[in-house]
């Protein structure tokens with residue numbers, strides 16, 4: 001809805017009403033159309049202000065309407081009618097003016113924003129473009145380069161930046177509606193011709209071709225196969241090179257292609273999935289409604305290696321007081337310097353004061369006695385973590401939450417080392433922890449709902465997307481990664497190369513393939529785990545067949561590289577070679593190729609040609625299959641949890657919606673058929689055996705992803 005009222009005698013005030021973000025639903029659009037007509041026909045009204053209820057101007061088109069039948073007045077003529085009005089229309093922007101909301105404001109003759117408002121055209125992140133004239137008006141208002149930046153990145157800007165760019169005419173710290181009404185009173189009789197953005201010429205540089213070529217190259221490089229950013233550039237190009245009406249036709253044509261694309265569906269699914277995971281639910285039904293987080297004022301981080309430092313930075317940036325404990329003096333000094341640098345650089349980027357004074361450094365674990373929550377980030381070794389948890393349990397005040405940043409170890413076992421296992425949860429951050437958005441909050445069988453609520457709440461404060469998951473080896477993300485990496489190793493044995501396998505995965509949209517990723521994280525990490533599991537034995541010492549473990553196919557390739565001291569980027573050699581230890585540019589390594597040839601010859605393996613399709617099917621479907629097992633086991637509460645973990649923690653291309661959504665797009669029957677096919681060819685690889693939940697979903701007609709939870713409930717109730 002939109003409410004019309006008359007204020008200050010002659011100002012027509014139109015208030016958008018659609019909580020929580022005043023999205024432009026059919027009813028809101030109808031309300032605007034009716035209110036504008038009323039304002040223009042009322043002789044007492046001399047000027048108009050458009051604002052949003054509850055301190056939010058407008059969050060844009062109603063995304064929930066996109067999947068269905070879109071009724072109600074369309075946006076474009078509605079905005080044209082506002083721009084063509086013969087009375088001044090002022091947008092009073094508080095909170096957010098995003099997407100269609102900003103396009104509505106660009107149709108107004110003036111824009112006044114509150115200093116805390118955020119503006120942007122984020123349609124690209126939903127697989128769309130600003131198709132209510134945004135691609136045509138914005139470049140005419142602020143020039144091509146600035147418009148390209150905002151439209152292709154979808155970034156939200158502050159009111160100050162909007163003022164600097166010329167998007168808004170005034171910024172206020174007072175009541176925006178009052179400021180806009182006063183402004184409207186002042187401009188009531190002013191001519192409007194120079195205020196209609198669609199009539200502006202598009203300001204250009206002399207070499208438009210070069211400018212757009214550069215923009216297109218930049219966008220294609222970062223888009224990783226997403227089509228919307230490319231369409232955004234094409235639409236802005238139309239604004240720069242064609243008259244407004246023709247540009248609008250081009251915008252419409254490009255939008256028509258995007259609107260029905262699978263990518264737009266995937267990206268919109270991600271939008272809602274991200275919000276759905278924020279409303280976590282444990283198997284016992286605990287959620288925000290039943291479990292309130294306990295206030296956390298003081299936090300401790302134990303262990304200042306790479307992960308601990310990142311966590312410390314993220315915590316300090318929230319303004320919380322943090323105690324940082326590192327027992328090794330040298331490591332403590334290095335960490336202190338590194339953390340200060342990270343905080344200073346981050347503060348400079350954000351134009352704020354660095355929060356260095358929030359941190360107290362100590363070598364003594366007893367200094368955490370008064371904190372409300374501890375995040376342990378010591379080396380990934382169970383014996384060491386056990387000891388730390390025993391110490392924490394002894395020194396912390398009663399009620400302190402004890403969290404571990406383990407990426408795979410048993411939360412329940414660590415909880416059993418303490419006097420209060422209900423206070424223990426996992427907080428699994430992703431490297432670099434001050435940058436990566438994902439946080440797996442892992443509950444064990446004894447973790448209290450309040451501990452989960454507190455960890456989720458703290459994560460949100462740190463700017464993380466928390467996903468609450470159950471306790472199992474590797475939790476969700478790393479558990480699914482294991483069969484994915486295993487398949488990549490098998491593909492190498494069968495004739496693949498790191499380059500070809502990585503290329504297939506990068507063309508799919510991952511920022512880096514499995515082997516480059518493994519070189520980056522360090523091959524020794526997996527080696528240590530495999531040694532701990534009794535899998536990786538030195539080839540000389542091994543009593544077992546080198547390629548079989550417990551009757552299952554096993555590839556010792558990773559172990560053999562580690563035996564050679566090839567740990568990846570940090571040693572200058574891994575699956576690739578690097579100019580020097582620590583360099584990032586991966587180059588093909590002839591040594592590796594002859595090593596693979598020798599290995600195949602030694603084991604009687606005949607290399608065959610492996611195409612891109614096989615790489616994708618084997619690596620991705622096996623990962624998806626494990627995702628179904630995770631759902632069946634109740635470790636993740638729904639496919640959205642898995643998808644958000646993969647999109648935000650593992651580089652899964654967002655425009656493909658996450659692995660579980662992707663499986664639905666490919667067709668569950670096809671995923672099942674290909675898994676059966678590969679399992680038949682490799683019966684000694686249990687991960688390839690299709691999971692029973694997948695079979696059940698296919699048998700029940702492959703229902704859409706948002707209905708799987710019902711099927712899962714049934715399957716689990718029958719177990």
Ligand SMILES: CC/C=C\C/C=C/C(=O)SCCNC(=O)CCNC(=O)[C@H](O)C(C)(C)COP(=O)(O)OP(=O)(O)OC[C@H]1O[C@@H](n2cnc3c(N)ncnc32)[C@H](O)[C@@H]1OP(=O)(O)O
Nearest residue numbers: 021023059060061062063064096098099100122131132275
């Ligand atoms: C035919 C098309 C023609 C023209 C092109 C125009 C296209 C568009 O305008 S597309 C939409 C562009 N807008 C956006 O992408 C903004 C999306 N929203 C946000 O970024 C944020 O929600 C916010 C910054 C506006 C507010 O953030 P926050 O306060 O953190 O709240 P939440 O994100 O949790 O959202 C609360 C609640 O609102 C729902 N919601 C938000 N935006 C929309 C929307 N545009 N349409 C429908 N629903 C929206 C969101 O899902 C949450 O719902 P739940 O509480 O049920 O989870």
